[in-house]
Amino acid sequence: MRFLFLLIVPLFSFANTPGENAELFGAFTLIPPLVAIVLAFITKDVILSLFMGVLSGTFLLALSKNILNATTIGLLNIYDTAVESFSKIISYMLHSMADSVNAGIILQILCIGGLVALITKMGGAKAIALSFAKRAKSALSAQINTWFLGLLIFFDDYANLLIVGPIMRPLADKFKISREKFAFIIDSTAAPVAGIAVISTWIGLEVSLIKTAYANIGIDNISAFGIFVETIPYRFYNIFMLFFVVMTAIMGREFGSMYKAEVRARSTGQVAPILKSGDLDTAELEDQFLAPKENIKIRAIDAIIPIFTLIILAILGFYFNGFSMLEGAEKELALASPLSFEAIRSAFGSADSSVVLFQAALFAAIVAIFMGVRRKIFGIKEAVETWIYGWKTMIFTIVLLLFAWSLSSIVKELGTSLFITSLLAERVPEFVLPATIFAFASAISFAIGTSYGTMGILMPLAVPLAFEIGKLNGFDTNALHEYMVINISCVLTGAIFGNHCSPISDNVILSSMSAKCDHMEHVRTQIPYALFICAISLFAGYVPVALGLSVWITLPLNFVLIAILLRLIGKKVEPKFA
Numbered sequence: 001m002r003f004l005f006l007l008i009v010p011l012f013s014f015a016n017t018p019g020e021n022a023e024l025f026g027a028f029t030l031i032p033p034l035v036a037i038v039l040a041f042i043t044k045d046v047i048l049s050l051f052m053g054v055l056s057g058t059f060l061l062a063l064s065k066n067i068l069n070a071t072t073i074g075l076l077n078i079y080d081t082a083v084e085s086f087s088k089i090i091s092y093m094l095h096s097m098a099d100s101v102n103a104g105i106i107l108q109i110l111c112i113g114g115l116v117a118l119i120t121k122m123g124g125a126k127a128i129a130l131s132f133a134k135r136a137k138s139a140l141s142a143q144i145n146t147w148f149l150g151l152l153i154f155f156d157d158y159a160n161l162l163i164v165g166p167i168m169r170p171l172a173d174k175f176k177i178s179r180e181k182f183a184f185i186i187d188s189t190a191a192p193v194a195g196i197a198v199i200s201t202w203i204g205l206e207v208s209l210i211k212t213a214y215a216n217i218g219i220d221n222i223s224a225f226g227i228f229v230e231t232i233p234y235r236f237y238n239i240f241m242l243f244f245v246v247m248t249a250i251m252g253r254e255f256g257s258m259y260k261a262e263v264r265a266r267s268t269g270q271v272a273p274i275l276k277s278g279d280l281d282t283a284e285l286e287d288q289f290l291a292p293k294e295n296i297k298i299r300a301i302d303a304i305i306p307i308f309t310l311i312i313l314a315i316l317g318f319y320f321n322g323f324s325m326l327e328g329a330e331k332e333l334a335l336a337s338p339l340s341f342e343a344i345r346s347a348f349g350s351a352d353s354s355v356v357l358f359q360a361a362l363f364a365a366i367v368a369i370f371m372g373v374r375r376k377i378f379g380i381k382e383a384v385e386t387w388i389y390g391w392k393t394m395i396f397t398i399v400l401l402l403f404a405w406s407l408s409s410i411v412k413e414l415g416t417s418l419f420i421t422s423l424l425a426e427r428v429p430e431f432v433l434p435a436t437i438f439a440f441a442s443a444i445s446f447a448i449g450t451s452y453g454t455m456g457i458l459m460p461l462a463v464p465l466a467f468e469i470g471k472l473n474g475f476d477t478n479a480l481h482e483y484m485v486i487n488i489s490c491v492l493t494g495a496i497f498g499n500h501c502s503p504i505s506d507n508v509i510l511s512s513m514s515a516k517c518d519h520m521e522h523v524r525t526q527i528p529y530a531l532f533i534c535a536i537s538l539f540a541g542y543v544p545v546a547l548g549l550s551v552w553i554t555l556p557l558n559f560v561l562i563a564i565l566l567r568l569i570g571k572k573v574e575p576k577f578a
Contacts, residue, residue, distance in 0.1 A: 022415025025060060029416040032057035033447040036407060036504055050403035050504060051089075057410035058088035092406035102405055104354025105158065106398055109510075110391045111361035112162040115306060117390025118368040120166065122377050123292030124303025128167055131300050139175040139266075143185060143249035146172065147242075150189025154197040156314070156357065157190040157507055163307060164189070165514025178265035179272045180525040181258060183515035187526065188245045191451060191499045191507050192238040195492065198229065203348060206492060209455055213463035213488075225345060227485060233551045234489035236541035236558070237438075237496055240533045244562055251563070253570030256528035261521070262573045273521055296377050306368040313360035319344060322351030397513045404449055404504045411448050430473045430483070431546040434490045435538050437462050441494025442534055449504035454495035462491045486545055493537070501530035536562060 022029055036053025043049060062084035096102055120126070136142045146168040153160040164186050172182040194202050203225075211224035233239075248254060254262050265271045292298055326334050326346055334343035369383040378386065437458065445454040466487035470480040499505050503523045512519040540558050545551055 018413055018415035020415070021061070021413065022419040025414065026419060028060065029411070029414045029419045030447070031060065032407060032411055032414065033416065033449075033504070037447075037502070047399060047403065050400065050407055053504070054089055054092065054403060054406050054410060055085060057407065057414060058092070059085040060414060061085075061088060061410070089406070092409050093402055095409065096402050096405040099405075101352075101354055102401075104352065104358055105506075106401070108158065108354050108357040108361060109162065109394050109397060109401075111358055111365060112310075113394035114387040114390035115310065115361050115365045115368060116162070116166045117386050117393065118365060118372065118383065119303040119306050121292065121386045122302040122368070122372050122375075123296060123298030124300060124306070126170060126292060127298040127300040128303050136171060136175065139177055140249050140252070142168075142171050142175045142177060143181075144246065146182070146185050147189055147245055147249070150186055151193060151242075153311070154193050157194040157202075158357065158510065160190045160194065161186060161507065161510045161514045163310070165511070165516075167303070167307070169515060173271050176265045176269055176271060178258075178261040179515050179517035180261040180521055181254070181265075182271075183511045183517040183522040184258065184526050184529065185245055186515060187500060187508060187511035187522075188241050190511065191496050192241050195451065195496050196232050196235050196238050198232075198345060203228070203345065205452055206455065209459040210463075210488060213459045216460060217464050217467050225342075227488065230485045231489035231492060233555065234486055234542075234545065235493040235496075236489075236537035236554075237493040237533055239555070240537055240541070240558060240562060241500070241530075243559055244529065244533055244566070247563055247566055248570070251566060251570065252573050253566055254573055255566075255570045257525040258529065259571050259573065261525055266573055272516070273518055293377065296375070302368075302371060302375075305371065306364045309367050310360050310364040313363055314357055317356035317360055318351040319347045321356050322347035325350040325352075394513070397509060400509045400519075401506050404506055404509065407504060408448050408450050408453060412453065416447065430469050431543065433466060433469055434486050434542040434546045437465075437487055438490040438494040438538055438542050441491050442497040445495045445498025445505075446502045447498070449498060449502040449506070449508075451495040451499040454498065455491060458491045458495070459488070462487050483546075486542070490542060497530060497534055501527050532565075533562075536565075 032053045035056045036049050039049035039052055097106075136145055146164065149168060150160055150164050153163055165182075168186070169182065172179075195206075197203070207224045207228050210227050211222075214220070214222050214224070214227075261273075264273075323334060323338070323343075330346045330350075333340075334346055337343055365387055369380070369387065372378050372383055373380060441454055441458050444457060445451055448454065463484060466484045467480070470483045475483055499507050501523065502508060503520065508523060508526075509519060511517075512522045515522070536558060540561055541554060544554050
């Protein structure tokens with residue numbers, strides 16, 4: 001009975017506040033994300049690593065009650081703590097699944113997976129790849145085409161990853177582009193693009209955080225959206241990463257682990273790493289199952305119509321769903337001029353993206369089934385089986401996301417982020433603050449694997465801190481405004497860093513899945529590139545603009561710097577198969 005009591009009670013009861021936990025554990029609050037990240041690199045087993053990270057976090061949470069209520073911990077307390085730790089894992093998993101946003105994301109991923117399976121079975125994806133292949137004459141054009149398609153799907157990072165990967169992967173394979181490089185390209189056009197798009201599923205959160213942060217310092221008469229637009233030129237990590245992807249393709253140079261991956265692919269024709277003995281190549285089995293039948297004529301239109309249905313319905317859904325959620329002055333403005341840029345921007349920012357994309361993907365799948373049955377490619381039963389098979393291919397991704405979400409909730413409960421941001425509390429010189437905020441945003445986002453969480457944590461701190469330091473240094477109104485814009489951009493773009501390279505980031509997980517690339521190989525090859533651009537953004541971006549250099553001079557100078565450094569440290573990949 002005692003065991004059952006200990007097992008059930010933690011499902012409904014949690015200990016201290018995040019602030020109390022941060023004060024109690026201090027640097028130990030870093031253990032869960034560090035365990036997950038370090039084990040991911042050592043074992044290359046992401047599920048095990050995330051599970052151990054979650055377990056270490058729940059153990060600390062359960063332990064906190066014993067530390068506060070007793071001076072010594074006996075064997076019985078350790079037993080109780082162990083049982084509570086396991087119970088809390090169940091609790092966090094249940095909370096992650098029960099969250100309406102997370103549930104919508106799961107359904108969205110499953111439905112898009114089913115849609116991709118259908119258009120692959122009909123031969124539409126292969127036909128598109130062949131169509132691109134006629135225009136793409138080399139690995140260079142294949143990479144640029146993938147990059148450009150990623151830019152076109154700017155409105156949502158999840159939709160970007162789940163559409164671009166399956167469509168362009170056959171083309172990348174044809175020109176022997178390694179799966180690691182392909183995953184890097186599609187990952188780099190997801191969050192970095194959606195994060196700076198003025199109409200996207202990100203805009204609502206970003207604008208609302210800016211507005212709330214200004215309200216906290218007593219400034220209400222500002223245009224949060226206007227400030228967001230002003231931050232775009234200062235979003236150095238996003239901008240430099242997009243430029244860097246193009247330069248690696250044009251110059252044909254790579255460095256670090258990515259160079260080895262590209263050499264392997266170009267010299268041997270092996271686009272993916274060799275599996276260990278006994279491992280099952282599930283990607284190959286999926287390709288065989290979903291291969292178009294030999295007696296059908298493949299057409300690009302069989303992929304274009306369902307995908308455009310998805311995109312168009314998603315855009316319309318973002319508008320109408322968001323429009324219905326508008327309140328107050330925003331709703332009055334939208335009703336007065338429903339097709340104005342401001343109304344469209346507000347609607348997109350208020351939309352429930354997970355629900356909209358789920359609905360759009362479901363309807364697009366129905367369209368694909370209708371097209372396939374009408375052309376007698378498959379019957380209703382086979383179509384449904386193919387659709388469900390597409391769901392099955394996403395199960396591993398769903399499990400990863402559940403553990404990643406659970407870990408994110410745990411580090412929030414532990415106060416990990418509060419401990420990290422508390423290091424910013426001491427006074428720093430005004431020209432150091434932007435770089436410091438960017439560095440902390442990058443570190444936090446890497447540790448917790450989420451841009452949204454990092455923005456929500458740091459924005460309330462960065463705006464008041466920048467405001468006070470600017471006033472103390474005697475900035476006039478215009479200089480203070482620009483200084484605050486720079487620091488806000490540091491939060492927004494630093495948050496992208498971890499989302500782009502952390503092994504526990506949902507975007508990185510989806511990139512690996514969409515590219516059919518081993519997850520840890522994707523992380524291992526992408527991190528050197530992410531750190532390279534992060535360092536340039538930090539030292540050649542935010543430090544100079546904080547010292548007064550115009551952003552319009554900083555941007556082109558850094559473009560030149562990136563090209564020069566890539567030329568110096570990058571090695572030429574011989575295009576043997578290109």
